[in-house]
Amino acid sequence: MTFPRIAIAGAGLGGLACARVLQLHGVDVTVFEQEPAADARPQGGTLDMHTDTGQVALRTARLDEQFRTLARPEGQQIRGLDPHTAEVAMDEIPAGDFRPEIDRGQLRGLLLDSLSPGTVHWGRPVAEVTATGDGARLTFTDGVTQDFELVVGADGAWSRVRRALTGVRPVYSGVTFVEFGLDDADRRHPALAARTGQGTMMTKAGGKALVAQRTSTGHIRCYATFYAPEDWTTGLDFADSAAVRTHLLERYAGWHPDLLAYLESHDGGFAHRPLNVLPVPHAWTTRPALTLLGDAAHLMPPLGVGANLAMLDGTELATALATAPSVEEAVRTYEAGMLPRSIETAKACATGLHDLLSDDLRSMAA
Known part of the structure; x- marks a missing residue:
């Protein structure tokens, strides 16, 4: 043939x-x-x-x-935390x-x-x-x-x-992700590693979410997710990690300090990931x-x-x-x-x- x-x-x-x-x-x-x-x-x-x-x-x-x-x-494993208290509201580990x-x-x-x-x-x-x-x-x-x-x-x-x-x-969906990460989390950020669990940690309120996912290497990949206009980054330089961190901490103001610690403790820069869809x-x-x-x-x-x-x-x-x-x-x-x-x-x-x-x-x- x-x-x-x-x-x-x-x-x-x-x-x-x-x-x-x-x-x-x-x-x-x-x-x-x-x-x-x-x-x-x-x-x-x-x-x-x-x-x-x-x-x-x-x-x-x-x-x-x-x-x-x-x-x-x-x-x-998927774990849901209350954004204002950082208490575990849901923790599921499917069988098998x-x-x-x-x-x-x-x-x-x-x-x-x-x-x-x-x-x-x-x-x-x-x-x-x-x-x-x-x-x-x-x-x-x-x-x-x-x-x-x-x-x-x-x-x-x-x-x-x-x-x-x-x-x-x-076209832009109206939702954006900002990606960042924690390297060698078990050793360098043990409290955040424990809070994340073995799979995915999620918390959300008011049109905003924070997601943390553990990888096989001990890295934790994090995503700040929120509704935003397509031009929300105008005037914000993503090469300036300190400015991006400040902006995000202001956007997530009122959330529990133990959750804001993900933003404060990250290693390296931030990456903008606008969600586009067909x-x-x-x-x-x-x-x-x-x-x-x-x-x-x-x-x-x-x-x-x-x-x-x-x-x-x-x-x-x-x-x-x-x-x-x-x-x-x-x-x-x-x-x-x-x-x-x-x-x-x-x-x-x-x-x-x-x-x-x-x-x-x-x-x-x-």
Whole structure:
């Protein structure tokens, strides 16, 4: 059987999962990634792998056993604290390993190590994607072009492939994250480490939340989350950590000092992460040479489902490509399942984002 030439734009979790399953079926695939190397930047915090999405993808990729050696079932703990007293209002540790946690960097490394050497071409940013008579053409930022029978957009929120397929761009959700962290927390910040627990600590009131997540390395990644206009950072220099800290402490004034200590004790700088989302529904008419997965297809609030869906997207697309009689039929089959699923999940995430910033502590565990 002759398989098509396939390119994947983006070496995130979804693109790598797709490449892994394609290679398991003997399908040649090339992944193009704009970053210069796998370790060019930190990969973010911790992820919970869901039984019906992320774990299904890992089994399809035949990486479930390796995942189990890295995952942390104890990371499923979720603790809610009262913002004004710092008292524990909710503390849940699910039985078993329904949604075991794994560091995003570890999961990406697992996927990368599973691929044939040379599959990922690092430092190859895509400038433009155009449909041709019998496929699609990638134009890279250095002007070089390459043609493929199928180009898969796994290139995230600001996808170049999406630009060629739908032209739809993300919009600001009205909610922003400010990310910061505590290194070697058990030794350097033992009180905050104990308050965080083994998984995720959350507290919220008045349209503001504070989230802390433990990783496998003893690092605690934190997020100040709140409603804000898109231009709220005007006049605030994020290179000036002291000014950002002062601003956040003022914004969270009245919260218990033991919780404000997360902001006061952090190591390093602050990173601004405005939450952008794609409109719901985001759908398109199937085109045989182009398709999307993950955030490129359904960018939604980061409430624990994005990575899971991206990996499921990638493995389902790869399976369809390896088994369908044509690229067009494979893409049509994949999109017929992915699009309705992503639309319903995006609707739920939109509601969940506002639940996150409500005053109901119980909604944290949803």
